[in-house]
Amino acid sequence: MKHPKRPTSPERHIATVDPVLGRVIRKVGPPQIKLKRGAVHALAEIIVYQQLSGKVARAIFKRIRVAAGVKRLSAASLGRLTDKQLRAAGVSPQKLKYLRDLTAKVLDGSVKLHGLGHLSDEKVVAELTTIKGIGRWSAEMYLMFVLGRPDVFSAGDNGIQTAIHKLYGVTQEEVDLESFSERWRPHRTVACWYLWRSLATE
Numbered sequence: 001m002k003h004p005k006r007p008t009s010p011e012r013h014i015a016t017v018d019p020v021l022g023r024v025i026r027k028v029g030p031p032q033i034k035l036k037r038g039a040v041h042a043l044a045e046i047i048v049y050q051q052l053s054g055k056v057a058r059a060i061f062k063r064i065r066v067a068a069g070v071k072r073l074s075a076a077s078l079g080r081l082t083d084k085q086l087r088a089a090g091v092s093p094q095k096l097k098y099l100r101d102l103t104a105k106v107l108d109g110s111v112k113l114h115g116l117g118h119l120s121d122e123k124v125v126a127e128l129t130t131i132k133g134i135g136r137w138s139a140e141m142y143l144m145f146v147l148g149r150p151d152v153f154s155a156g157d158n159g160i161q162t163a164i165h166k167l168y169g170v171t172q173e174e175v176d177l178e179s180f181s182e183r184w185r186p187h188r189t190v191a192c193w194y195l196w197r198s199l200a201t202e
Contacts, residue, residue, distance in 0.1 A: 010150070010187035014194070017183055020167050021191060024198045031190050035148050039113035040106055041073040042146045043131070046138045047098045048091065056090075063089035075106040098133025105131055121149055144189050153181040153188040163195035 008016075011031060015022030036042045048064070049057040067085045068077045078099060086096050105111040111131060116124050121143055128139040140154040154160055155177040164180065165171050184191035 010190040011194070013187055014184055014191055018191075021184075021194055021198075024167070024194050024201070027201060028194060028197045031193050033145070033148075033190070033193055036146050038072040038074070039116070039146065040075050040078065040102065042142060043102055043113075043128075043134065043138075044073050044078060044099060046141055047095055047102065047133050050095070050133070050138070060090040064091070075103050079103040079107060095133065098131070101132040102134075117147055121152060144192070149189060151186045151188045152192070153178065153184075154192060155181070157192070159196050159199060160192055163198050167195075167198060 009030075011025045015025045036045070044064070045061055048061045052060070064078075064081070064086065065071065065073060067089055068081055070077045083096060086099065087093075091099065102111075106113060111127060116127060119127065124143055124147065125136060125139040128134045128142060129136065137154060137156050140152055140157075143149040143152045144154075155172070161172055161177070164177065168180075170180070181188050181191070
């Protein structure tokens with residue numbers, strides 16, 4: 001009796017089809033992708049982290065949570081914070097508007113975060129980008145690290161672009177990165193994780 005073949009792990013598949021990224025995989029080891037819990041919490045974190053260093057963003061986001069008195073933000077707990085409290089935490093005027101729009105749209109039901117898991121990747125992007133401050137990149141991060149979608153590629157991410165340039169010697173001006181990523185299907189989320197890790201392990 002033949003035993004069914006065990007499915008190939010994402011990293012093994014990537015290493016087989018792409019020896020260049022395979023070298024990164026052997027150096028880094030198995031992927032460590034931890035999914036974030038709490039839709040509003042995750043989106044608020046994404047907004048806060050935009051265009052800031054990790055250290056600065058972590059400090060701001062921690063102050064927001066302390067001010068709210070919660071470990072994980074909800075639309076209600078975020079909505080209870082005053083503008084003064086958010087500004088004191090280090091939130092810029094622009095991001096304050098984004099957080100207010102996130103809160104308002106979740107509370108009035110115009111954005112239904114609880115139903116996103118049943119939508120296609122592109123429909124999730126379309127839904128999330130109705131929130132001010134959430135563009136395609138932010139929606140892709142949500143797909144990867146909240147919904148755990150396995151085949152997301154973030155062509156507009158600076159880290160991804162830099163990693164591809166360093167590993168393969170090509171730039172987004174020379175190749176279409178979306179087409180370039182086809183080699184890693186159906187595991188492009190894991191491929192992105194290794195591209196990011198390649199920059200941290202130079």
